Amino acid sequence: MPQNDTITDIGLDEYQYHFITEDEPVFRSGRGLNEKVVREISAQKDEPEWMLDFRLKALEIYNAKPMPTWGGDLSNLENVLDQIYFYVRPQEKMEHSWDDVPPNIKETFERLGIPEAEQKVLAGVGAQYESEMVYHSLKKEWDEKGVIFDSIEDGLKNHPELFREHFGTVIPSADNKFSAMNSAVWSGGSFVYIPKGVELDTPLQAYFRVNQEQMGQFERTLIIADEGSKAHYIEGCTAPVYSTESFHSGVIEIVVKPGAHFRYTTIQNWSNNMYNLVTQRALVHENATMEWLDGNLGSKLTMKYPSCYLLGEGAHGSVLSIAYSGDGQHQDTGGKVIHAAPNTTSQIVSKSISKGTGRSTYRGLCQVHEGAINAKSNVECDALLINDTSRTDTYPYIEIEEKRSNIGHEATVSKVGDEQLFYLMSRGMDEAEAMALIVRGFIEPIAKLLPLEYAVELNRLIELEMEGSVG
Amino acid sequence: MSDTPILSIRNLHAKVADEDIEILHGVDLELGKGEIHAIMGPNGSGKSTLAKLLAGHPGYEATDGTVHYKGEELLDQEPDERSLAGIFLAFQYPVEIPGVSIANFLRTALQAREGKDAELDLFEFQDALLDRMELLGMDPSFAERPVNDGFSGGEKKRNEILQMAMLRPELALMDETDSGLDIDALQVVADGVNKLHEENPDMTVLIITHYQRLLNYLKPHHVHVMVKGKIVRSGGPEVAEELESRGYEEFKTAQV
Numbered sequence: 248m249p250q251n252d253t254i255t256d257i258g259l260d261e262y263q264y265h266f267i268t269e270d271e272p273v274f275r276s277g278r279g280l281n282e283k284v285v286r287e288i289s290a291q292k293d294e295p296e297w298m299l300d301f302r303l304k305a306l307e308i309y310n311a312k313p314m315p316t317w318g319g320d321l322s323n324l325e326n327v328l329d330q331i332y333f334y335v336r337p338q339e340k341m342e343h344s345w346d347d348v349p350p351n352i353k354e355t356f357e358r359l360g361i362p363e364a365e366q367k368v369l370a371g372v373g374a375q376y377e378s379e380m381v382y383h384s385l386k387k388e389w390d391e392k393g394v395i396f397d398s399i400e401d402g403l404k405n406h407p408e409l410f411r412e413h414f415g416t417v418i419p420s421a422d423n424k425f426s427a428m429n430s431a432v433w434s435g436g437s438f439v440y441i442p443k444g445v446e447l448d449t450p451l452q453a454y455f456r457v458n459q460e461q462m463g464q465f466e467r468t469l470i471i472a473d474e475g476s477k478a479h480y481i482e483g484c485t486a487p488v489y490s491t492e493s494f495h496s497g498v499i500e501i502v503v504k505p506g507a508h509f510r511y512t513t514i515q516n517w518s519n520n521m522y523n524l525v526t527q528r529a530l531v532h533e534n535a536t537m538e539w540l541d542g543n544l545g546s547k548l549t550m551k552y553p554s555c556y557l558l559g560e561g562a563h564g565s566v567l568s569i570a571y572s573g574d575g576q577h578q579d580t581g582g583k584v585i586h587a588a589p590n591t592t593s594q595i596v597s598k599s600i601s602k603g604t605g606r607s608t609y610r611g612l613c614q615v616h617e618g619a620i621n622a623k624s625n626v627e628c629d630a631l632l633i634n635d636t637s638r639t640d641t642y643p644y645i646e647i648e649e650k651r652s653n654i655g656h657e658a659t660v661s662k663v664g665d666e667q668l669f670y671l672m673s674r675g676m677d678e679a680e681a682m683a684l685i686v687r688g689f690i691e692p693i694a695k696l697l698p699l700e701y702a703v704e705l706n707r708l709i710e711l712e713m714e715g716s717v718g
Numbered sequence: 719m720s721d722t723p724i725l726s727i728r729n730l731h732a733k734v735a736d737e738d739i740e741i742l743h744g745v746d747l748e749l750g751k752g753e754i755h756a757i758m759g760p761n762g763s764g765k766s767t768l769a770k771l772l773a774g775h776p777g778y779e780a781t782d783g784t785v786h787y788k789g790e791e792l793l794d795q796e797p798d799e800r801s802l803a804g805i806f807l808a809f810q811y812p813v814e815i816p817g818v819s820i821a822n823f824l825r826t827a828l829q830a831r832e833g834k835d836a837e838l839d840l841f842e843f844q845d846a847l848l849d850r851m852e853l854l855g856m857d858p859s860f861a862e863r864p865v866n867d868g869f870s871g872g873e874k875k876r877n878e879i880l881q882m883a884m885l886r887p888e889l890a891l892m893d894e895t896d897s898g899l900d901i902d903a904l905q906v907v908a909d910g911v912n913k914l915h916e917e918n919p920d921m922t923v924l925i926i927t928h929y930q931r932l933l934n935y936l937k938p939h940h941v942h943v944m945v946k947g948k949i950v951r952s953g954g955p956e957v958a959e960e961l962e963s964r965g966y967e968e969f970k971t972a973q974v
Contacts (some may be wrong), residue, residue, distance in 0.1 A: 670813035675801035688817030
């Protein structure tokens with residue numbers, strides 16, 4: 248064996264959802280996070296000096312910052328972090344065998360009605376032939392329009408100036424402990440640039456790209472929507488992600504330049520051992536619009552608050568989210584809007600569903616700076632509790648320094664009522680079907696904004712989750 | 719009356735599930751196939767309790783007696799099983815299901831009738847829905863509205879009749895369908911039920927009502943008076959007229 252543990256087999260067998268792989272030599276960092284790991288990552292990626300410096304500085308910040316004491320329960324996280332590998336080089340081709348995918352995962356895929364070819368991709372055992380065709384024709388269109396849609400690594404290599412101008416400017420490393428961690432060890436993610444005035448009808452889907460390179464657990468995405476452009480980016484899918492790692496910490500930075508319109512949709516369904524701590528933020532300039540559409544399912548704990556910094560006059564930001572917490576899960580989610588210019592508008596709509604011992608927390612911030620006259624914001628958070636053991640909390644922070652603004656907040660908590668269930672059952676639906684219909688209706692205002700295939704998958708997923716939910 | 723009753727209730731006693739308050743004190747009732755019955759009674763007489771109990775509402779439980787529907791014991795069946803077996807309850811207070819369109823709701827209900835292994839034919843469904851709405855004189859856009867959400871009293875009741883038309887029950891229980899309706903809405907709803915009964919004369923209807931006025935439009939073959947959890951009088955349509963002129967008072971005092 249080599250002198251250190253950086254060149255070994257992939258060694259995933261101690262994890263819950265393991266895939267047995269052939270003993271291919273693949274680069275892997277040692278366990279835990281230290282300077283050596285960061286240097287190795289940077290060297291492996293053949294990065295310029297400034298990026299290594301950026302990473303090392305972020306590591307210092309990470310080490311200096313204490314663990315957050317608010318939000319979800321992170322008390323066991325240090326132990327988790329000591330055990331994980333902060334970098335495993337993405338393999339060029341997944342060599343897992345379909346036969347090795349656990350039956351329960353296959354069953355879930357089947358019940359979701361996902362075609363087998365797609366199931367294989369999701370389980371990380373196959374290439375995505377059909378969508379590759381789609382991807383290539385779309386890529387041609389994007390190339391012609393000057394749109395850049397690359398991996399974040401290729402973005403750094405191929406567009407160094409554009410990259411450096413924006414990277415780390417929306418979410419500085421020092422923003423929070425996990426943005427610092429991500430800044431030190433980021434790997435994988437997308438780099439997107441939409442040129443001035445370019446409008447894309449077809450969404451940019453990370454899904455098309457990830458078959459070329461698997462998404463890492465410290466994904467980093469940088470998106471620049473130039474003046475007057477319009478585009479929609481979709482990340483993730485509703486099928487469960489059976490990650491072998493139990494920690495995911497992403498950083499998503501978006502710059503929406505004057506007059507541009509950008510929507511970022513994420514639907515993620517992590518396995519229930521996962522800590523999912525993500526920082527997503529957009530800088531929204533004059534008369535530009537940013538929309539976050541965020542669906543969080545699964546995970547042990549998710550802490551995620553997509554933000555819009557409305558920096559230019561007339562900017563608009565919206566954060567629409569759906570969170571689902573099943574047994575033992577905690578979704579601590581919401582949104583932040585910062586009104587820093589006059590005539591800015593925003594809305595936050597949050598819908599959460601808690602089932603069994605699941606817990607959903609809405610945590611939101613609406614801030615209006617002095618001088619942001621005529622700022623308007625509307626916050627609505629609705630929680631649906633399925634069982635008596637389910638829990639929800641609401642923490643709406645509102646900080647207003649400008650009197651000439653209009654801020655509204657509304658929160659509702661509802662429990663699926665016996666009368667509702669009886670009404671539906673008296674029409675022939677069984678309890679699970681009735682429950683699923685109620686839940687689907689509850690999230691409908693947001694789900695209807697999803698692309699059709701995502702909405703359909705989300706509905707199926709809810710049906711599965713609602714089986715055995717009653718009683 | 720046909721030989722085997724579709725519904726046969728014997729000495730039914732029932733109470734609120736979480737309390738020890740008996741509401742029905744021994745009800746006997748038989749409904750023959752295709753018959754229209756009305757149960758009339760003052761507030762608190764237990765007539766709505768009977769309707770809910772027959773549909774399987776979890777808030778009530780039978781403590782004694784039997785109910786046979788199409789020859790089988792009904793009371794141990796779940797509400798969805800009863801629905802699939804052909805029982806339909808038109809609610810006194812239809813429940814709001816925000817975000818779920820009537821069409822979607824009906825599709826789900828009809829899919830449940832197909833079972834898990836068969837797929838409802840959506841084109842047939844759409845045709846059937848339009849056909850039923852036309853029969854009931856409804857605008858097709860009505861089906862796109864979320865179930866009972868923001869509906870007027872009349873719209874809620876019409877929605878119940880539309881569901882009844884789509885689900886084609888063998889036994890329709892109409893719980894105070896006339897409550898909260900003005901005379902025009904009442905007529906529309908009654909017309910709907912009449913059309914459905916004309917179309918399917920085998921459908922048995924049990925109308926629960928406080929007032930006689932619904933019975934001007936929906937002609938029952940049999941009328942029963944319920945007071946304090948018991949049926950105290952049964953007869954033909956003339957019973958309703960009697961009640962109209964004399965009120966419930968004499969039944970109340972007669973029955974202590």
